[in-house]
């Protein structure tokens with residue numbers, strides 16, 4: 001599924017040890033492979049990767065943001081564009097009545113979505129009618145009737161008629177007479193197991209007779225790769241105008257969406273995020289891409305970055321130390337790898353004692369085991385800004401961090417004092433370039 005691949009590519013990119021340029025190239029290759037696998041138009045994939053590459057190599061990240069983090073932001077922006085950018089889908093009816101035909105396979109969530117859509121439009125002040133044209137699933141009629149009550153929409157169904165096409169025509173007429181603004185037709189998702197052709201024929205017949213203004217494909221987010229063929233089949237039968245992706249609240253994260261978009265050229269208008277009638281959201285491309293990349297939101301990105309730092313290797317840390325570089329991120333990585341490499345004081349002991357200020361020789365930098373976990377939680381509760389520039393952490397921020405990490409302000413203070421001590425030492429070490437060079441650490445920044 002496209003999602004797995006994309007998320008793995010992000011993780012690989014963030015954790016990888018290659019140079020920035022190589023990592024970018026590698027990520028773009030992974031991205032292309034995933035998108036093409038998902039049948040996204042090749043031209044589109046090419047365009048997208050060229051844009052990403054150009055920006056990645058030309059743009060300088062703002063201060064405090066690493067190039068890799070910035071790169072993820074670029075990918076995120078470009079993918080968001082692919083899904084429709086920052087524009088909110090247009091959901092207003094273009095004429096009255098506006099006839100919507102909902103299609104999709106069994107269990108995709110059509111009936112539930114019909115109710116949700118009705119509720120959405122009723123709340124907007126439209127007069128809505130629901131037509132029960134699923135004559136196959138026992139219970140679909142009652143379910144839709146119940147949903148029409150719940151949403152405040154009108155209902156039309158005929159349990160004595162098993163011809164979906166007739167019910168649809170009659171339903172539309174019925175609601176036209178009732179001056180409905182929006183008419184939503186719920187159709188069947190199965191025609192006996194495996195009999196897709198007769199289902200598609202039925203959709204075609206309904207569509208030809210009713211002439212809907214909009215055919216909406218309802219797609220279960222967990223469908224993955226199959227979505228392309230499915231969307232294509234429906235599209236060839238009744239051109240799909242838009243897509244609603246359901247069950248995005250579950251574990252599945254919507255891998256099929258890209259495929260469906262590629263197969264139909266239609267836009268995703270809404271997403272279903274639960275079983276309840278109001279659990280329908282207007283589709284927001286940026287938010288969706290966050291999910292797609294496994295980023296959740298910027299906080300989640302931050303979490304990822306932290307977990308990457310967890311994997312920081314000793315050389316990298318020593319390199320940072322040699323450069324006199326210390327931020328909360330370095331400290332976090334160090335705390336995480338304490339068991340592997342010993343405390344800072346131990347690392348610093350690898351340096352000639354003459355280069356160390358007095359503090360290092362006393363116990364000031366020794367961290368008790370029990371403190372480590374607490375401090376990790378504290379750092380995890382910091383914002384980006386605070387991680388890169390802990391000096392801005394005032395009492396107000398300390399309180400927020402303490403609450404967020406389930407610790408006390410005293411604990412936060414403790415950590416900050418420790419950090420400041422370390423920073424002072426690093427500064428001193430940085431100044432002492434001669435000694436560092438003797439240690440073979442040549443790449444010392446001024």
Ligand SMILES: Nc1nc2c(ncn2[C@@H]2O[C@H](COP(=O)(O)OP(=O)(O)OP(=O)(O)O)[C@@H](O)[C@H]2O)c(=O)[nH]1
Nearest residue numbers: 106107108109110111112137189247272273274275
């Ligand atoms: N968690 C979650 N469940 C959903 C969502 N949308 C629908 N469901 C559930 O999915 C199941 C199937 O939904 P239905 O609306 O009955 O599906 P259908 O497409 O009408 O089914 P057929 O009539 O067989 O084609 C139900 O249990 C719904 O409650 C959603 O966005 N999130």
